Amino acid sequence: MRAGVRIGVDVGKVRIGIARSDFHGILATPVETVPRGDGDLERILAIAAEVDAIELIVGLPLSLAGTATASTDDATGFAARLAGRTALEVRLVDERLTTVSAQAALRSSGRSSRQSRSVIDQVAAVIIVQHALDFERSTGTPPGEIAHPDEGHDHG
Numbered sequence: 001m002r003a004g005v006r007i008g009v010d011v012g013k014v015r016i017g018i019a020r021s022d023f024h025g026i027l028a029t030p031v032e033t034v035p036r037g038d039g040d041l042e043r044i045l046a047i048a049a050e051v052d053a054i055e056l057i058v059g060l061p062l063s064l065a066g067t068a069t070a071s072t073d074d075a076t077g078f079a080a081r082l083a084g085r086t087a088l089e090v091r092l093v094d095e096r097l098t099t100v101s102a103q104a105a106l107r108s109s110g111r112s113s114r115q116s117r118s119v120i121d122q123v124a125a126v127i128i129v130q131h132a133l134d135f136e137r138s139t140g141t142p143p144g145e146i147a148h149p150d151e152g153h154d155h156g
Helices: 040-050 070-083 098-108 113-139
Strands: 006-011 015-021 028-035 055-060 089-094
Touching: 006 028, 006 040, 006 070, 006 113, 015 040, 015 113, 028 040, 028 113, 040 070, 055 070, 055 113, 070 089, 089 113, 098 113
Parallel strands: 006 055, 055 089
Antiparallel strands: 006 015, 015 028
16 A cells, blocks of 8 residues: 555536545545636645645546446546646546435435535545545555546536
8 A cells, every 4th residue: 555645536517525535545534625617726736735645536427337428528637637737646536426425424414415515525535535545455556547638528
């Protein structure tokens, strides 16, 4: 298991959930929700710099069958733009059901959907990072695939 903080990124159309791992890659915790749009890449990279992150892990939303969707293209394009702005590795990791899991976890803790909107993206990002950490711990290899600046489609 590599040492170092990982930043988890849950890309949504309106908001981007950000989470981080601890230095030893054991636990993921929520950081903040970044509004999607002007300045979003800069804010994510500023968070990564603040915690001296070793990589960024972007959730890759696939359909339940494992095929690409419009959201997949959006996340891939976002990861490519992020990769073009940093020397850090940007990894795309399968995030199927993370938002559903996050909603269920918040519901079971007694929060309504309306109360949860501001944190749901952070919780989804926590699940993305935790999944990536667990994968690396069990296999000994870094999770997902590396995003390259020239990949993906630019959807804004």
